[in-house]
Amino acid sequence: MKDASQILKLLNSDTKMSVNGKKGDYNKYDVEDYIKEKNNQTFVYEEDNKILGVIICHFFTSYFYLGSIIVDKNFQRKGIGKKLVKYIETLAKKRGIRYVELITKIENIGMQNLLKKLNYKKGDKFFAYSKNFR
Numbered sequence: 001m002k003d004a005s006q007i008l009k010l011l012n013s014d015t016k017m018s019v020n021g022k023k024g025d026y027n028k029y030d031v032e033d034y035i036k037e038k039n040n041q042t043f044v045y046e047e048d049n050k051i052l053g054v055i056i057c058h059f060f061t062s063y064f065y066l067g068s069i070i071v072d073k074n075f076q077r078k079g080i081g082k083k084l085v086k087y088i089e090t091l092a093k094k095r096g097i098r099y100v101e102l103i104t105k106i107e108n109i110g111m112q113n114l115l116k117k118l119n120y121k122k123g124d125k126f127f128a129y130s131k132n133f134r
């Protein structure tokens, strides 16, 4: 839980992380849930006590959903994103899970290239919807 504020800052640092193109979608309570709740798995990549990457996955019985991944802008293209995805795949395999799904924006070429390198197959295209309740 000591990492929560660094994780929150990183998650809110890029519009590619949100459905509606705005920064700041994540709040500290959600991040606490990502860390605490049993079906959520959050891992960080850190160097010198600084969190440079975060991956958040949601595990189910037969598959996991890769909810979020982000690498600090100053440390991208150094293999950290790939390491995080491979790490979570290894963990899933140990649990007998052999399937993963995720979505990414059509314009997010960096993420798509990363996925291609790791042999992910492209699926159908979706529209993203969101709503603020009043």
Ligand SMILES: CC(C)(COP(=O)(O)OP(=O)(O)OC[C@H]1O[C@@H](n2cnc3c(N)ncnc32)[C@H](O)[C@@H]1OP(=O)(O)O)[C@@H](O)C(=O)NCCC(=O)NCCS
Pocket (backbone or CB within 6 Å): 014, 016, 017, 068, 069, 070, 071, 072, 075, 076, 077, 078, 079, 080, 081, 082, 083, 103, 104, 105, 108, 109, 110, 111, 113, 114, 115, 117
């Ligand atoms: C997408 C993201 C997680 C990739 O992390 P990363 O640590 O930079 O990725 P890696 O260094 O492991 O890159 C692995 C491969 O992915 C591809 N790739 C990564 N970033 C790329 C970019 N900006 N443009 C083109 N290809 C890219 C490359 O093929 C790269 O291999 P190479 O460097 O040997 O050419 C990172 O760019 C990021 O945090 N982006 C903002 C948040 C985001 O978009 N998250 C995903 C939401 S679904």
